[in-house]
Amino acid sequence: MTEGKRVLLVGGGVGIAPMLLLAKSLYKKGNEITVLIGGRSVADIIEPDLYEPYGIVGITTDDGSAGIKGLVTQHPAFEKISDYSMVYSCGPDPMMKAVTGIAKSHDIACEVSLENLMACGIGACLCCVAETTTGNRTTCVDGPVFDVKDLIGW
Ligand code: FES
Numbered sequence: 001m002t003e004g005k006r007v008l009l010v011g012g013g014v015g016i017a018p019m020l021l022l023a024k025s026l027y028k029k030g031n032e033i034t035v036l037i038g039g040r041s042v043a044d045i046i047e048p049d050l051y052e053p054y055g056i057v058g059i060t061t062d063d064g065s066a067g068i069k070g071l072v073t074q075h076p077a078f079e080k081i082s083d084y085s086m087v088y089s090c091g092p093d094p095m096m097k098a099v100t101g102i103a104k105s106h107d108i109a110c111e112v113s114l115e116n117l118m119a120c121g122i123g124a125c126l127c128c129v130a131e132t133t134t135g136n137r138t139t140c141v142d143g144p145v146f147d148v149k150d151l152i153g154w
Helices: 019-028 049-054 075-082 093-105
Strands: 006-012 034-041 054-060 086-090 109-113 128-133 135-138 145-147
Touching: 006 019, 006 075, 006 093, 019 034, 019 086, 034 049, 049 054, 054 086, 075 093, 086 093, 093 109
Parallel strands: 006 034, 006 086, 034 054, 086 109
Antiparallel strands: 109 145, 128 135
């Protein structure tokens, strides 16, 4: 896990939930954290105050009902993306692909937590497969967190 770095956490909708434990762990390891929470409206912004003990919290909503109006990738933190050493993201694929695209274009390491459809959860049905540089991997057993450099099409 990253230690003593500037780290950007980006969550969309319920995708912000797993970021809380990650924020705590990164904070304990001396990282400087920015947490961005994006949603369609204020109803999608889940308990942002929980993240405040661990770093700077930024909010965006599509309709402007909370935080900055616009997509999470339009938050000013992305204008200084080069200041970060690592990006973690969880949320809808289009949001994560936009986030990872920016991170990759600045050569910043990035991990995503895929929200692929899962049925069995034990690696049997293969409905959650992600295409990777080392072959197909199940999101339920091999993930859900992947380094984007290992994901094909990201
Ligand atoms: S949910 Fe069945 S293999 Fe992943």
